[in-house]
Amino acid sequence: MKKQNDVYILGIETSCDETAASVVLNGRQVLSNIISSQIDIHKKFGGVVPEIASRNHIKVISQVVDEALESANITLRDIDGIAVTYAPGLEGALLVGLNYAKSLAFAYGIKLIGVNHLEGHIFANFLENFDLEPPFITAIVSGGHTNLVHVIDYGKYEILGSTKDDAIGEAYDKIARVLGLEYPGGPKIDELSKIGNENSISFPIVMLEKNSLDFSYSGLKSAVLNYINSCNMKGISFKKEDVAASFQKSAVSVLLKKSQLAMEKLNCTTLVLAGGVSANSYLRNEMIKLSNENNFRLFFPKPIFCTDNGAMIASCGYYKYLIGKFDGIDLNGKANLKLGES
Ligand code: KG4
Ligand code: ZN
Numbered sequence: 001m002k003k004q005n006d007v008y009i010l011g012i013e014t015s016c017d018e019t020a021a022s023v024v025l026n027g028r029q030v031l032s033n034i035i036s037s038q039i040d041i042h043k044k045f046g047g048v049v050p051e052i053a054s055r056n057h058i059k060v061i062s063q064v065v066d067e068a069l070e071s072a073n074i075t076l077r078d079i080d081g082i083a084v085t086y087a088p089g090l091e092g093a094l095l096v097g098l099n100y101a102k103s104l105a106f107a108y109g110i111k112l113i114g115v116n117h118l119e120g121h122i123f124a125n126f127l128e129n130f131d132l133e134p135p136f137i138t139a140i141v142s143g144g145h146t147n148l149v150h151v152i153d154y155g156k157y158e159i160l161g162s163t164k165d166d167a168i169g170e171a172y173d174k175i176a177r178v179l180g181l182e183y184p185g186g187p188k189i190d191e192l193s194k195i196g197n198e199n200s201i202s203f204p205i206v207m208l209e210k211n212s213l214d215f216s217y218s219g220l221k222s223a224v225l226n227y228i229n230s231c232n233m234k235g236i237s238f239k240k241e242d243v244a245a246s247f248q249k250s251a252v253s254v255l256l257k258k259s260q261l262a263m264e265k266l267n268c269t270t271l272v273l274a275g276g277v278s279a280n281s282y283l284r285n286e287m288i289k290l291s292n293e294n295n296f297r298l299f300f301p302k303p304i305f306c307t308d309n310g311a312m313i314a315s316c317g318y319y320k321y322l323i324g325k326f327d328g329i330d331l332n333g334k335a336n337l338k339l340g341e342s
Contacts, residue, residue: 002078007321009081010104011314012065014057014097015089015117016143017041017048021065022310023072023079027318028126031072033304033311036060043183047173054092061100068310076108081326083317086114087337088144094333102329113317114327117308118145118339119155121274123319124301124312132299137268139259140339141283142275143169143184146215146255148262149339151272154319157340160262161213168251169277171217175224175247179240189244190280196241198249201227205250205257213262220250252283256290263296270297279306 002008006025013020017038023031038056042048069075084101086094098114105112122138134154140147146163166174169186176185181192206219224247231238263271271291277283278300291298305312320326 007080007318008074008078009083009113009314009317009321010065010068010076010079011115011310011312011317012061012082012084012097012101013117013120013308013310013313014061014093015085016093016308017053018308019057019060019064019097020308020310021068022314023068023074024127024311024314024318027315028128028130030127030311031074032068033309034064034068034071035309036064039184046177046183048090050090050092053090054096057093057096061096065100065104076104076110079108079110081111081113081317081321083113083115083313083320085117085120085313086331087116087334089117089335091333091335094335098331098333102331106329111321111326112329112331113320113325114331115313115316115320116337116339118147119157120312120316122149122151122272123315124274124305124309125272125299126315127301127305127311129299132270132272135268136270136272136299137259137262137266138272138274139255139278140274141168141255141277143167143173143186145275146217147339148213148258150262150266150268155323155325159339160266161215161258163215163217164208165216165218166221168215168217168255169275171221171247171251172277174221175244178225178228179243186277186280189248190282192241193245193248193282196239196243196245198245200239200242201246203227203246203250205253207254207257211261213258213265215254215258217251220247248280248282252280252286255283256286259287260290260294263294269295270299273298273300274306276307279303
C-alpha cells in the first residue's frame with residue numbers, strides 16, 4: 001500500500017552497453033534492479049559497437065522495464081516519475097531508452113525526468129545508504145570520464161578537474177586488450193594484479209602542473225603499450241600480472257594524490273567514489289588507507305551500483321522530482337553533454 005509521501009521512481013538507462021531499469025523508493029531504497037548486459041555480444045569486437053548496442057537495447061528494453069516493475073511489485077499507475085539517461089553516451093543507444101521513457105510518460109501521464117549519466121553515477125552512493133548528504137567531493141572514474149567534482153548540494157556541482165585526454169577506464173580497457181584479456185578489461189586487470197608485483201616496472205605518474213586537479217592518462221597508456229611492444233620486439237618475456245599491477249599502481253596513485261589535494265583545497269572531509277572503475281579492489285583499498293590517514297569519511301557504491309544501472313538514475317530523478325525539475329516530451333538525447341550543463 002502506497003504511503004502518502006512515498007515517491008516511486010522508475011529509472012531507465014541505455015547510454016552504453018547495459019539496458020537497465022529499476023524502481024527506487026524515496027531516492028534510496030532499491031525495490032528492483034534489472035540489468036541486461038551486452039558484454040558477451042561486444043566481447044568478440046574487443047569493445048562496444050554503437051550500432052549493435054542500439055539494436056540490442058531495442059530488442060530487450062520493454063522486457064527489462066516490465067521485469068523491473070514486476071520484481072518491485074508495482075504497476076506504472078503507482079509510479080510518480082520516470083527518470084531516464086538523456087546524456088552523455090552513445091547517441092543511438094541513448095535515444096532508445098529516452099524514447100521508451102517518453103512514450104511511457106506520455107501514455108500514462110507520468111512526469112518525465114531527464115538525468116545526466118555522470119550525475120547518476122554520483123547518486124549510486126545514495127542507494128541503500130542513508131548516511132551520506134552533500135557537501136562532499138567525488139571522484140568519478142568510468143570508461144568515459146575522470147572527474148573530480150565538488151557536490152555542493154543535490155544537483156549543484158563545481159567541476160574541480162577532468163581528464164585532458166583518455167579516461168582512466170579507457171586506459172584499463174586498452175591495456176587489457178593488448179595483454180590479451182577480454183573486454184571489459186578493467187575487472188580482468190583488477191583480478192590479474194592481485195598476483196602481480198606492483199613495484200616491478202616503473203610507469204610514469206602524470207600529475208600535470210603543480211596543484212592541477214586535471215588528469216591525463218594517455219601518457220601512462222602509451223608508456224605501458226610501448227613497454228609491451230618493445231618486450232615483444234626484443235623477444236623479452238614479461239609477466240602480464242606485473243604489467244597489470246604496475247600500471248594500476250601508477251593510475252591509482254595519481255587519483256589518490258589529486259583527491260587528497262582537492263579535499264585539502266576545499267577543506268572537505270567527505271570523499272565519495274563513483275563510476276565503473278570505483279569497483280576496483282586496489283583503488284578501494286588505497287582510498288580506505290588514504291581516508292584513514294587523513295580522517296576523511298569515505299563512501300563508495302556497492303559493486304553492482306558502480307557500473308551502469310537504472311537505480312542510480314532513479315535516485316537522481318527522485319531529487320529532481322522533489323524540486324519539480326521535470327522535462328517535456330521534446331527532451332532530446334545529447335551525446336557530449338558535461339556534468340552541470342543542460
Ligand atoms: O561506469 P561504467 O559502467 O560506464 C561508463 O559510464 O563509462 O564504467 C565502465 C568502465 C570500464 O572501463 C570498465 O573496464 C571499468 O569501468 N571497470 C573497472 C572495474 N569494473 C569496471 N575498472 C577497473 N577495475 C574494476 N573492477
Ligand atoms: Zn557509466
